Amino acid sequence: MLRPLSTAVVALSLLLPAQSEARSLVLAIGGEPDGGFDPVMGWGHYGNPLFQSTLLRYDAELNLVGDLATDWSLSDDGLVWRLSLREDAMFSDGTPLTAEDVAFTYTAASEAGGLADLTVLSEARALDNATVELQLSEPRITFVSRLATLGIVPAASYDEGYARQPVGSGPFQMVEWREGEQLVVEPNPHWHGGEIAFERVSFVFGSEEAGQALARTGAADLVGVPPSMADAAPPGMKVLHVETVDNRGLAFPMRPRAGETTEAGTPIGNDVTADRAIRVAINQALDRGALVALALNGHGRPAFGPADGLPWDNPEAAIPGNDPAAAMATLEAAGWTDSDGDGIREKEGLKAAFQVLYPASDSTRQALALGASEQLREIGIDAQPTGSSWDEIGALMHSQVVVLGWGAHDPSEIYYLHHGDYAGVDYYNTGHYAKPAVDAHLDAAEAATGFDESLAEWQAAAWDGETGFGPKGDATWAWMVNLEHAYWVSSCLDVGPLQIHPHGHGFPITHDLPSWRWTCE
Amino acid sequence: MSAWLPALLAGRMIRLGWLLPLAAAGLFALISLAPIDPVQAYVGGRTSQIGPEQRDAIAAAWGLDRPAAERFASWLGQLARGDLGQSITFNAPVMQVIAARLPASMALVGLAFALSFVLGTLLGLAAGATRGRWPDRVIRTIAVVLAASPGFWVAILLVAVFAVGLGWLPACCATPPGQLASEVTPADSLRHMVLPVATLSVVGIAPLVLHTRQSLIAFLDSPAARHLSAHGASPLRLAFGPGLRHAAGVALTLHLASAGELFGGSVLAETVFAWPGLGQATVRAATGADAPLLMGIGLATLLFVFAGNLLADIAARLADPRLRRVA
Numbered sequence: 001m002l003r004p005l006s007t008a009v010v011a012l013s014l015l016l017p018a019q020s021e022a023r024s025l026v027l028a029i030g031g032e033p034d035g036g037f038d039p040v041m042g043w044g045h046y047g048n049p050l051f052q053s054t055l056l057r058y059d060a061e062l063n064l065v066g067d068l069a070t071d072w073s074l075s076d077d078g079l080v081w082r083l084s085l086r087e088d089a090m091f092s093d094g095t096p097l098t099a100e101d102v103a104f105t106y107t108a109a110s111e112a113g114g115l116a117d118l119t120v121l122s123e124a125r126a127l128d129n130a131t132v133e134l135q136l137s138e139p140r141i142t143f144v145s146r147l148a149t150l151g152i153v154p155a156a157s158y159d160e161g162y163a164r165q166p167v168g169s170g171p172f173q174m175v176e177w178r179e180g181e182q183l184v185v186e187p188n189p190h191w192h193g194g195e196i197a198f199e200r201v202s203f204v205f206g207s208e209e210a211g212q213a214l215a216r217t218g219a220a221d222l223v224g225v226p227p228s229m230a231d232a233a234p235p236g237m238k239v240l241h242v243e244t245v246d247n248r249g250l251a252f253p254m255r256p257r258a259g260e261t262t263e264a265g266t267p268i269g270n271d272v273t274a275d276r277a278i279r280v281a282i283n284q285a286l287d288r289g290a291l292v293a294l295a296l297n298g299h300g301r302p303a304f305g306p307a308d309g310l311p312w313d314n315p316e317a318a319i320p321g322n323d324p325a326a327a328m329a330t331l332e333a334a335g336w337t338d339s340d341g342d343g344i345r346e347k348e349g350l351k352a353a354f355q356v357l358y359p360a361s362d363s364t365r366q367a368l369a370l371g372a373s374e375q376l377r378e379i380g381i382d383a384q385p386t387g388s389s390w391d392e393i394g395a396l397m398h399s400q401v402v403v404l405g406w407g408a409h410d411p412s413e414i415y416y417l418h419h420g421d422y423a424g425v426d427y428y429n430t431g432h433y434a435k436p437a438v439d440a441h442l443d444a445a446e447a448a449t450g451f452d453e454s455l456a457e458w459q460a461a462a463w464d465g466e467t468g469f470g471p472k473g474d475a476t477w478a479w480m481v482n483l484e485h486a487y488w489v490s491s492c493l494d495v496g497p498l499q500i501h502p503h504g505h506g507f508p509i510t511h512d513l514p515s516w517r518w519t520c521e
Numbered sequence: 522m523s524a525w526l527p528a529l530l531a532g533r534m535i536r537l538g539w540l541l542p543l544a545a546a547g548l549f550a551l552i553s554l555a556p557i558d559p560v561q562a563y564v565g566g567r568t569s570q571i572g573p574e575q576r577d578a579i580a581a582a583w584g585l586d587r588p589a590a591e592r593f594a595s596w597l598g599q600l601a602r603g604d605l606g607q608s609i610t611f612n613a614p615v616m617q618v619i620a621a622r623l624p625a626s627m628a629l630v631g632l633a634f635a636l637s638f639v640l641g642t643l644l645g646l647a648a649g650a651t652r653g654r655w656p657d658r659v660i661r662t663i664a665v666v667l668a669a670s671p672g673f674w675v676a677i678l679l680v681a682v683f684a685v686g687l688g689w690l691p692a693c694c695a696t697p698p699g700q701l702a703s704e705v706t707p708a709d710s711l712r713h714m715v716l717p718v719a720t721l722s723v724v725g726i727a728p729l730v731l732h733t734r735q736s737l738i739a740f741l742d743s744p745a746a747r748h749l750s751a752h753g754a755s756p757l758r759l760a761f762g763p764g765l766r767h768a769a770g771v772a773l774t775l776h777l778a779s780a781g782e783l784f785g786g787s788v789l790a791e792t793v794f795a796w797p798g799l800g801q802a803t804v805r806a807a808t809g810a811d812a813p814l815l816m817g818i819g820l821a822t823l824l825f826v827f828a829g830n831l832l833a834d835i836a837a838r839l840a841d842p843r844l845r846r847v848a
Contacts, residue, residue: 026698026699028698034805034809035611035613042567045567114579114582115563117570117574117575178797179621180622180796180798181694181795184701202700204698204795209677210795213685213693214693214698216685217684217685219699422573426573
């Protein structure tokens with residue numbers, strides 16, 4: 001009985017060319033690393049490093065779990081990570097992975113001047129074949145993000161050409177990379193993580209439009225699409241909306257205008273937004289649901305903080321919003337009233353007016369600025385949407401409100417955005433916010449002796465019951481929305497549970513690529 | 522007899538001698554003044570994972586902590602040794618990046634060059650020979666419409682009609698997705714070239730049609746042509762016989778001299794069709810303020826256009842003996 005049936009299946013599969021060989025996947029999600037696949041230079045930060053494996057990894061709930069490391073601990077002074085490695089890890093060329101390779105990778109990355117920030121690492125040493133120690137120059141718990149993202153390279157064969165001929169202990173090995181065009185990988189037979197359901201995975205690079213065209217002609221199985229296209233999935237594909245912390249918010253100048261300037265000579269401070277009442281009222285007034293509908297076609301969720309839903313987020317710090325009455329009461333109590341009847345409030349001769357800067361090239365941020373401005377006019381605040389270039393924004397962001405976006409799987413972002421040490425540094429703390437109590441919580445978080453222990457301090461920095469950078473405290477930002485990243489996925493492809501994705505659409509979807517399954521046939 | 526050639530070449534070499542350094546200095550000044558911070562462009566969306574100390578380390582690794590004049594001087598020094606430096610974006614030597622991507626671009630540009638020359642000249646001759654009648658009017662209308670259409674728009678239109686609408690041709694890329702280079706058949710490669718080459722040819726066809734038509738008309742109005750036609754030569758025979766020689770010189774000069782435009786057009790076509798050539802690399806280099814690669818591509822383009830112009834001059838002299846004296 002079975003034989004004729006299987007013959008029929010074979011005959012049928014021969015008629016359908018796509019299924020005639022073992023299952024292969026075609027993904028069009030962008031994210032081609034122009035510089036190649038060298039973790040030492042920063043490859044593998046988003047999604048799956050494909051070719052390499054990391055010491056730790058984040059699971060779908062963003063908990064840290066072991067990958068190469070079977071056991072790990074941080075010394076009581078927070079300076080030395082000691083990790084035990086699994087013995088069965090092998091590079092795709094068949095050589096075993098040892099502690100020497102780990103020490104080599106960390107040392108090389110800290111010296112490379114690439115996109116892996118290991119400035120805090122002072123020494124990496126192999127104690128024996130399966131134990132490695134990483135010595136930090138100061139306690140910094142966010143170093144765990146490096147443990148979870150830095151792929152290990154083989155010390156013996158690492159050389160200049162590595163980025164284009166990577167060899168690692170990850171789930172895949174490279175078959176062919178035609179730059180600017182396509183990357184083809186196949187499962188690494190030596191991988192320690194189990195079976196992969198696909199014989200071959202191809203990443204097609206090129207424009208977003210090209211990816212969509214491939215999907216429409218049935219040539220791609222998973223394609224990243226902009227939110228505006230999301231609902232128009234072609235036949236045979238379903239739409240996948242992924243929650244993110246790819247957020248957008250209003251960054252406030254926190255200091256009054258006192259004639260200070262940055263090193264570049266641009267002004268610092270804004271007398272209107274320096275008043276906490278204004279910032280809190282904005283947080284109370286904004287109808288974030290309406291902004292999601294307006295600017296994102298409904299494909300997003302309201303944002304209340306810089307890391308909504310991540311382990312280091314503190315929902316207690318948020319103000320629900322969409323409450324213009326409460327916002328107006330806040331303004332009245334602080335002395336902001338409309339005495340001349342023009343619809344805009346004043347206080348001691350100062351109008352409640354400021355610019356809201358957005359990059360003119362970004363239509364989402366433009367819609368957010370316009371929408372927020374409309375909503376704020378109702379409570380008597382004149383927020384003037386102003387499109388400009390990143391250049392101009394760089395000059396004005398310390399004295400005017402800016403629509404900025406963040407969102408990373410790494411709490412060091414919380415530190416950079418709110419710590420006084422980063423006031424005016426790059427795009428981090430544009431408002432020059434500096435509060436000793438918040439700095440103390442942030443420093444305590446970095447100095448924690450375990451990642452789980454640090455979480456309470458990150459949360460306390462947002463709101464500790466008395467103060468914090470969150471809306472209930474100093475309201476340094478008015479967060480507005482978290483974007484949703486949209487993909488068209490073949491109806492036959494099961495991508496399993498997904499993480500909340502970071503800033504950056506595309507490659508993060510591959511995080512659990514090794515466990516994807518094909519459900520048809 | 523052919524003494525004009527060495528003189529022409531010598532003159533051009535002298536010109537190249539001062540043009541190259543001037544172009545290099547100009548390019549470098551432009552890139553330095555561009556409002557793009559290469560470190561920020563490199564870090565991109567990872568701002569939160571790359572602290573200020575690491576940014577300084579990246580800048581130092583690229584030598585950006587040194588003054589611009591010093592960087593230019595050291596780049597010139599490298600150039601003198603035949604080294605174009607290291608691309609920031611691609612983390613590889615500039616020579617290697619250009620060498621890896623040039624063939625794909627040359628295939629595209631070369632085919633488009635040949636196709637637009639043949640089509641443009643033939644259509645121009647046909648239009649000139651049928652001056653004032655319906656074939657002329659149709660061809661002229663097409664040429665004017667093409668001349669007024671931006672290349673990227675033509676590309677999107679072609680994709681919409683032939684790839685998505687009719688499904689005849691692939692919408693992107695140089696090869697079918699999911700296949701290794703070794704599995705791609707020549708037929709597949711050709712199929713993938715059709716739309717990009719068509720897009721790129723459109724850029725060159727229109728001016729060629731109009732110029733060829735005009736120079737053929739000038740010939741047909743000349744005493745020589747009237748003499749021939751008095752002896753019974755038909756306009757078509759005149760056009761594709763002696764007229765061809767009259768028009769071909771102009772057409773070839775024009776076409777070779779506009780090779781630079783074709784190169785520029787390939788940047789657009791490669792972006793729309795995800796063609797893995799030099800045009801695509803140029804876009805990446807520009808958005809990443811990758812000075813070494815941009816300078817390398819800039820100089821390569823300069824040589825390309827320069828060679829095109831030189832060939833145009835030589836071709837013109839070969840086609841028209843009267844020009845040889847002035848050289």
